[in-house]
Amino acid sequence: MTETMTGGCQCGRIRYTVEIDDFDAYLCHCRMCQRATGNVSIAFKNVEKARLNWSKEPEYYASSPIARRPFCRECGTPLGFDYPDHSKCDLTVGSFDDPSRFVPVAHFAVESLHEAWIDTSALRRDRADEYDKLIQRWQEAGLDVPK
Numbered sequence: 738m739t740e741t742m743t744g745g746c747q748c749g750r751i752r753y754t755v756e757i758d759d760f761d762a763y764l765c766h767c768r769m770c771q772r773a774t775g776n777v778s779i780a781f782k783n784v785e786k787a788r789l790n791w792s793k794e795p796e797y798y799a800s801s802p803i804a805r806r807p808f809c810r811e812c813g814t815p816l817g818f819d820y821p822d823h824s825k826c827d828l829t830v831g832s833f834d835d836p837s838r839f840v841p842v843a844h845f846a847v848e849s850l851h852e853a854w855i856d857t858s859a860l861r862r863d864r865a866d867e868y869d870k871l872i873q874r875w876q877e878a879g880l881d882v883p884k
């Protein structure tokens with residue numbers, strides 16, 4: 738199968754289109770990804786650069802001497818990970834317009850994996866669009882809670 742997927746940053750300034758052959762994705766737990774995204778891990782989809790089109794070239798941050806990370810300078814969204822000399826790169830799963838289609842198939846850099854965040858399936862689940870204090874803030878702004 739080949740699917741064309743779209744995505745972009747939170748403010749919409751940078752958009753991309755990419756062709757993929759499957760929905761396999763992975764979590765990277767390395768300390769550089771944790772710092773670069775401010776998160777305990779980051780979900781990535783590995784794609785071929787030749788099949789990736791940016792609507793507008795993202796900004797790049799040299800996160801180490803061997804790699805760089807595309808992002809939007811206006812909203813700060815982390816968009817991926819890139820070895821400049823490699824034919825493939827990673828896109829952040831959360832930056833796709835429909836992240837729900839991706840499935841994690843592996844963990845990487847497990848030496849810095851935070852075990853307590855791996856199986857969260859037993860935690861209480863609350864909906865944002867049923868959380869009164871948040872609904873009230875959006876209503877005061879004249880809006881509904883975004884989906």
Ligand SMILES: [Zn+2]
Nearest residue numbers: 746748809812
């Ligand atoms: Zn942006």
Ligand SMILES: [Zn+2]
Nearest residue numbers: 765766767770
């Ligand atoms: Zn990493």
